[in-house]
Amino acid sequence: MEHGTEAITRLFLQLGVILFAAKLAGEICERYLKVPSVLGELTAGIIIGPFALGGLDIPGLGSLFEHVESATAQGGFSIPVSDSLWSIAQVGSIILLFTAGLETDLRQFLRYAGPAAVVATGGVILPFVLGVAVTLALGFADSPSDPQALFIGAISTATSIGISVRVLGDLRRLDTPEGVTIIAAAVLDDVIGIIILTVVIGISVTSEFSASSVSLVALKTLGFWVALTGAGILLSKRISNILSSFQVSGATVALALGLAFFSGALAETFGLAMIIGAFSMGLALSGTELAHRLDGALRGVYAATVPIFFVVMGTLVDVTSLGNVWVFGLALTGVAIIGKVAGSGIPALFAGFNYQGSFRIGIGMLPRGEVALIMAGIGVSQGIIGSDLFSVSIIMTIVTTVLAPLVLSRSFSSTASGARVEELS
Amino acid sequence: MEHGTEAITRLFLQLGVILFAAKLAGEICERYLKVPSVLGELTAGIIIGPFALGGLDIPGLGSLFEHVESATAQGGFSIPVSDSLWSIAQVGSIILLFTAGLETDLRQFLRYAGPAAVVATGGVILPFVLGVAVTLALGFADSPSDPQALFIGAISTATSIGISVRVLGDLRRLDTPEGVTIIAAAVLDDVIGIIILTVVIGISVTSEFSASSVSLVALKTLGFWVALTGAGILLSKRISNILSSFQVSGATVALALGLAFFSGALAETFGLAMIIGAFSMGLALSGTELAHRLDGALRGVYAATVPIFFVVMGTLVDVTSLGNVWVFGLALTGVAIIGKVAGSGIPALFAGFNYQGSFRIGIGMLPRGEVALIMAGIGVSQGIIGSDLFSVSIIMTIVTTVLAPLVLSRSFSSTASGARVEELS
Numbered sequence: 021m022e023h024g025t026e027a028i029t030r031l032f033l034q035l036g037v038i039l040f041a042a043k044l045a046g047e048i049c050e051r052y053l054k055v056p057s058v059l060g061e062l063t064a065g066i067i068i069g070p071f072a073l074g075g076l077d078i079p080g081l082g083s084l085f086e087h088v089e090s091a092t093a094q095g096g097f098s099i100p101v102s103d104s105l106w107s108i109a110q111v112g113s114i115i116l117l118f119t120a121g122l123e124t125d126l127r128q129f130l131r132y133a134g135p136a137a138v139v140a141t142g143g144v145i146l147p148f149v150l151g152v153a154v155t156l157a158l159g160f161a162d163s164p165s166d167p168q169a170l171f172i173g174a175i176s177t178a179t180s181i182g183i184s185v186r187v188l189g190d191l192r193r194l195d196t197p198e199g200v201t202i203i204a205a206a207v208l209d210d211v212i213g214i215i216i217l218t219v220v221i222g223i224s225v226t227s228e229f230s231a232s233s234v235s236l237v238a239l240k241t242l243g244f245w246v247a248l249t250g251a252g253i254l255l256s257k258r259i260s261n262i263l264s265s266f267q268v269s270g271a272t273v274a275l276a277l278g279l280a281f282f283s284g285a286l287a288e289t290f291g292l293a294m295i296i297g298a299f300s301m302g303l304a305l306s307g308t309e310l311a312h313r314l315d316g317a318l319r320g321v322y323a324a325t326v327p328i329f330f331v332v333m334g335t336l337v338d339v340t341s342l343g344n345v346w347v348f349g350l351a352l353t354g355v356a357i358i359g360k361v362a363g364s365g366i367p368a369l370f371a372g373f374n375y376q377g378s379f380r381i382g383i384g385m386l387p388r389g390e391v392a393l394i395m396a397g398i399g400v401s402q403g404i405i406g407s408d409l410f411s412v413s414i415i416m417t418i419v420t421t422v423l424a425p426l427v428l429s430r431s432f433s434s435t436a437s438g439a440r441v442e443e444l445s
Numbered sequence: 446m447e448h449g450t451e452a453i454t455r456l457f458l459q460l461g462v463i464l465f466a467a468k469l470a471g472e473i474c475e476r477y478l479k480v481p482s483v484l485g486e487l488t489a490g491i492i493i494g495p496f497a498l499g500g501l502d503i504p505g506l507g508s509l510f511e512h513v514e515s516a517t518a519q520g521g522f523s524i525p526v527s528d529s530l531w532s533i534a535q536v537g538s539i540i541l542l543f544t545a546g547l548e549t550d551l552r553q554f555l556r557y558a559g560p561a562a563v564v565a566t567g568g569v570i571l572p573f574v575l576g577v578a579v580t581l582a583l584g585f586a587d588s589p590s591d592p593q594a595l596f597i598g599a600i601s602t603a604t605s606i607g608i609s610v611r612v613l614g615d616l617r618r619l620d621t622p623e624g625v626t627i628i629a630a631a632v633l634d635d636v637i638g639i640i641i642l643t644v645v646i647g648i649s650v651t652s653e654f655s656a657s658s659v660s661l662v663a664l665k666t667l668g669f670w671v672a673l674t675g676a677g678i679l680l681s682k683r684i685s686n687i688l689s690s691f692q693v694s695g696a697t698v699a700l701a702l703g704l705a706f707f708s709g710a711l712a713e714t715f716g717l718a719m720i721i722g723a724f725s726m727g728l729a730l731s732g733t734e735l736a737h738r739l740d741g742a743l744r745g746v747y748a749a750t751v752p753i754f755f756v757v758m759g760t761l762v763d764v765t766s767l768g769n770v771w772v773f774g775l776a777l778t779g780v781a782i783i784g785k786v787a788g789s790g791i792p793a794l795f796a797g798f799n800y801q802g803s804f805r806i807g808i809g810m811l812p813r814g815e816v817a818l819i820m821a822g823i824g825v826s827q828g829i830i831g832s833d834l835f836s837v838s839i840i841m842t843i844v845t846t847v848l849a850p851l852v853l854s855r856s857f858s859s860t861a862s863g864a865r866v867e868e869l870s
Contacts, residue, residue, distance in 0.1 A: 027528070028535050032710040032719065035536075039703030046693040057693045103452070107529035108536070110453050111460075268471040268482045270748025277749050278464030285457040294457065317745035323695025324702050324746050 031104050034084060035328065041068050042327035055422050058389060061327050062418065065334015070100040072339055085335065099401060101335055105328075110294075112329030113394055117295040118280040119322055121302020122311045124207050126253075132197075135371035136204035139364045143205065143385045144177045144212050146363030150355035151176030158348050160409065167224030168409060171399050174216045175413050176356050179209040180389025180421065188384070191432050197439040198377050202384035205364065210299065210391060215241045217395055218292050224404045244290045245300060248283065252304025260310035273317045276310065295394055333393045336400060342411050349415030356416050357423070360385045377438020380431045387424040388417045456529050459509060460753065466493050467752035480847050483814060486752050487843065490759015495525040497764055510760065524826060526760055530753075535719075537754030538819055542720040543705040544747055546727020547736045549632055551678075557622075560796035561629035564789045568630065568810045569602045569637050571788030575780035576601030583773050585834065592649030593834060596824050599641045600838050601781050604634040605814025605846065613809070616857050622864040623802050627809035630789065635724065635816060640666045642820055643717050649829045669715045670725060673708065677729025685735035698742045701735065720819055758818045761825060767836050774840030781841050782848070785810045802863020805856045812849040813842040 045064035046057030068074045070085035077083055086102055099106055151173035155161045161169035184206050188199045218241045252259075263275045280298045287297030305311050342349070365382030373381060396413040399405040405413075470485030470492075493499045495510035502508050511527055524531055576598035580586045586594035609631050613619045619628070643666045677684075688700045705723045712722030730736050767774070790807030798806060821838040824830040830838075 028532065028719065029710050029713040031532055031535075032539070032706040032713075036703045036706035036710060039699045039706070043691060043693060043696045043699050043703075047691050047696065050693050103528050104532035107453065107456055108533065110456075111533070114457070266468060266472050268468060268475050270744070270752070271468045271472065273745050273748040274464045274468050274752055278461045278468075281457040281461035281464070285454050285461060288454040288457075294453065316741065317748065319695070320698050320742035320745035321749050323698040323742065327695070327699055 027102070027104070030084075030086070031102065034101075034105055035108070037068055037074075037084060038065075038328055038331045039324075041065075042331050046327070054425075056387075056389075056425060058330055059418065059421055061330035062334040062393070062414075065331035066337045066339060067334075068331070069335030069337065071335075071337070074335065099336065101332060105332060108325070109329045109332035112325035112327075112332075113295055113397075114280055114284050114298045115277070115318070115321055116326045116329060117299040117394075118277075118302040119318055120210075121299040121304075122306050122314060122318070124203075124303050124306050126303065126307050132200045132204040133208075135197075135201045135368065135373075136208055138367040138371050139201060139205040139381055139385070140208035140212060142367035143179065143209055143360050143364035143382075144216070147176035147356060147359030148173040148216065150359045151352065154348075154351050154355050158351060160348065165223070167220065167404050170220040170223065171395075171404050172352065172409060172413070174213065174220045175388070175392050175395045175399070176352070176359060176416070177209065177213045177216060178388045178391035178395060179206040179213070179360075179385045180387045180391050184384050184387060184424075188428075191429055193432050197437070198373065198380045198384065201368070201371075201373075202381055205381070205385060207303075209385065211245070211296075213391065213395070215245070217398065218296070221398070221402060221404065224402070240290070241292060244287070244292060245296060248286070248297065249300045249304055252283075252301055256304050256308050256310075259305065260308035263310055264313065272310065272313055273321070276305070276314055276318075277321070279305075330393070333397055336397070337411060337414050338407050342415065345408050345412050346415070348408075349412045352412055352416045353419045356388070356420055357386065360420075372440055373438050374440050376431070376434070376436060377440075380428065380438050383424055383427045383431055386427075387421040389421050392417045452527070452529070455509075455511070456527065459526075459530055460533070462493060462499075462509060463490075463753055463756045464749075466490075467756050471752070479850075481812075481814075481850060483755055484843065484846060486755035487759040487818070487839075490756035491762045491764060492759075493756070494760030494762065496760075496762070499760065524761065526757060530757060533750070534754045534757035537750035537752075537757075538720055538822075539705055539709050539723045540702070540743070540747055541751045541754060542724040542819075543702075543727040544743055545635075546724040546729075547731050547739060547743070549628075549728050549731050551728065551732050557625045557629040558633075560622075560626045560793065560798075561633055563792040563796050564626060564630040564806055564810070565633035565637060567792035568604065568634055568785050568789030568807075569641070572601035572781060572784030573598040573641065575784045576777065579773075579776050579780050583776060585773065590648070592645065592829050595645040595648065596820075596829050597777065597834060597838070599638065599645045600813070600817050600820045600824070601777070601784060601841070602634065602638045602641055603813045603816040603820060604631040604638070604785075604810045605812045605816050609809050609812065609849075613853075616854055618857050622862070623798065623805045623809065626793070626796075626798075627806055630806070630810060632728075634810065636670065636721075638816065638820070640670070642823065643721070646823070646827060646829065649827070665715070666717060669712070669717060670721060673712070673722065674725045674729055677708075677726055681729050681733050681735075684730065685733035688735055689738065697735065697738055698746065701730070701739055701743075702746070704730075755818070758822055761822070762836060762839050763832050767840065770833050770837050771840070773833075774837045777837055777841045778844045781813070781845055782811065785845075797865055798863050799865055801856070801859070801861060802865075805853065805863050808849055808852045808856055811852075812846040814846050817842045 041064035042061040045060030047060070049055045049060035050057045066072060068084065070083070074085040075083050085100065152164055152169045155169040155172045156164065160172075184202050188202065193199045215238060219238055259279070263272055266272065266275065279301050283297035283301035284294035285297070287300075288294045361379070361382035364385040365378040368378040368381045369375070392413060396405070396410050396417070400410050466489035467486045470489035471482030472485070474480045474485035475482045491497060493509065495508070499510040500508050510525065577589055577594045580594040580597045581589065609627050613624045613627065618624045640663060644663055684704070688697055691697065691700065704726050708722035708726035709719035710722070712725075713719045786804070786807035789810040790803040793803040793806045794800070817838060821830070821835050821842070825835050
């Protein structure tokens with residue numbers, strides 16, 4: 021325990037460097053490279069991290085990052101940043117997912133639930149199977165029940181709501197049948213993906229793989245998630261009214277974030293990922309007056325904390341290890357692309373879309389973005405995957421997240437509808 | 446180093462409890478007790494802290510706070526919360542002081558600089574002398590150069606801008622001659638107080654007390670402060686333009702906070718308190734277009750982090766130790782009141798105010814609020830003062846901060862001007 025001002029000074033220096041690097045890299049990405057800024061933040065983290073520039077000695081200051089050697093309780097990969105910086109990054113992930121939940125339109129979600137459900141299901145099953153298969157094929161696991169293989173499968177199922185929404189918004193195609201379906205499917209995919217993640221974490225902790233244990237974990241997960249989200253939705257109006265009744269300044273933001281932290285801690289206590297709690301609370305509150313009031317106020321909190329999360333995720337990447345796993349990285353990237361384009365696109369053909377619409381949907385589900393990063397971070401911090409598989413996941417995430425906006429914008433350059441009009445309107 | 450999800454779960458639970466306790470207590474204070482909400486946050490911290498409710502075992506969970514036993518590098522008082530929570534609280538103090546700097550009107554500050562300078566000087570010297578004297582008189586120090594006595598003197602000089610501005614704003618008396626003078630003097634007092642604090646910290650680190658060492662520290666402090674603030678003011682337009690030219694979302698908030706963190710770290714590197722860096726950067730940017738754009742966006746960040754700072758400050762108070770120091774606590778409170786009412790009020794008489802105006806100014810300078818808390822927190826974390834003197838400071842801070850709004854609102858119930866019109870207009 022080091023409470024001295026020296027540790028705080030170093031933390032502030034890190035936070036300053038992180039925020040500047042994040043926005044500089046984000047600006048370059050969005051403005052000049054025309055790729056999502058999140059990629060810049062991730063890259064900035066890799067560059068300034070303890071494995072690259074941040075590990076170099078600055079005369080009189082030492083290195084920017086401490087090279088923390090000891091680490092996680094469960095052993096395995098060591099997290100190379102301090103407790104404090106890691107905690108602040110985790111706060112960022114809670115705010116990211118809470119905001120994502122708040123921005124999800126429950127009603128629209130339900131309206132396109134049918135097509136979205138088949139798109140999401142296909143977009144989960146195929147990438148999962150292919151992810152496990154490629155891990156086995158390249159000798160990183162001995163059996164399909166190996167936690168490492170299951171975890172790579174789980175990461176492959178991810179879809180980034182943030183990136184999909186952002187890209188579709190920039191293209192002004194959010195309100196197309198494909199657009200709404202992509203978003204609803206991405207939400208569903210998030211929920212299913214987090215359940216898969218929890219199942220995989222549960223299996224790797226109990227070291228068992230049986231249909232009954234999977235059903236039990238799935239039931240517990242689904243039960244808790246349905247109970248939390250259901251209670252949240254039922255109480256959302258009351259929560260909104262209570263929180264809005266506070267007159268003291270800043271109460272709405274502080275209390276809403278308090279709820280997000282509680283939900284995260286509660287989810288974890290029930291054996292779920294923390295982010296599912298924050299997301300569910302956000303989803304439950306999404307239709308309320310409170311969500312509307314939070315919109316502007318949370319933007320500053322988001323801007324201040326979310327980039328820290330992505331940059332810190334980048335700092336976890338050991339660039340020297342990327343070279344050793346490029347074969348696996350490219351193989352996983354390949355199956356991750358096939359898994360979404362075919363896995364989500366083919367079911368879309370049967371749910372009322374034509375070939376063009378189905379391709380758009382497949383590409384829209386492609387970016388793994390922050391969801392895969394959060395999953396990979398959890399896997400690392402729980403000691404389920406090591407730095408090699410973490411790097412593999414990062415390669416796959418970077419490639420799919422760069423590729424999707426490029427292909428999506430081209431696929432939408434034609435104004436032709438992707439829906440078979442007789443079925444969807 | 447414990448990176449496990451258990452530590453993060455506990456942190457999120459703490460953050461949830463802290464935010465709820467802060468806003469509940471703040472609401473009770475403002476709405477029903479008609480006292481500033483900051484008092485509620487502080488009290489909430491005392492109640493939920495590791496020395497009170499937060500130390501009790503919850504079945505199946507353990508205690509909310511970890512009872513961290515090991516602590517500060519310099520020995521002395523141990524900070525009873527985790528690295529991560531302490532760091533997030535320090536982020537809150539940086540944001541509090543950065544925002545205070547941003548909200549300070551440089552031009553108004555300069556216009557009332559004359560009266561404010563004498564008010565601030567008197568309001569620093571008398572409380573400092575009385576604070577040192579009472580520490581000596583009650584046997585907590587052997588000589589006037591004892592760091593403990595100097596530190597209590599330094600804490601006694603504090604004036605809370607936040608509380609003064611808030612109370613005057615609620616009374617709609619911000620634009621009176623007394624109002625502007627109080628604010629400008631409180632700003633000056635902050636700067637002088639921080640220099641005193643830095644001098645005291647400098648002395649307690651080098652264990653020397655000589656006129657030349659004091660001059661050297663003062664010169665270094667003033668020199669760095671003038672250089673940082675001067676450079677900030679000179680470059681403020683350019684900084685504002687550069688930061689505003691970023692197109693990527695959230696860049697303004699993230700980069701401005703990055704600057705605040707850098708300034709804090711830079712100030713610390715130069716031997717100054719971190720908060721002086723954040724405040725100076727805010728002050729330098731206060732006149733710019735950037736400050737205007739930050740106003741709304743920082744409100745959410747402020748709401749999310751500043752209450753955490755005050756509650757965590759409260760958690761540092763060992764309630765069982767308050768009973769042992771109540772004599773010193775009341776004595777310090779008494780001289781702290783006399784020190785400001787006479788020390789700031791009498792010079793005001795000579796600077797163009799009548800008796801009523803001078804009394805209002807003296808009372809307006811009374812609340813120690815967050816500034817004294819920050820100083821006390823620094824003293825504790827640097828091992829200069831122990832838990833006994835920290836508790837004494839808290840008693841003094843609580844009493845002066847409660848008393849000021851009550852007396853100030855009564856003294857302003859008459860609409861008569863407090864200025865001798867022939868001199869001030």
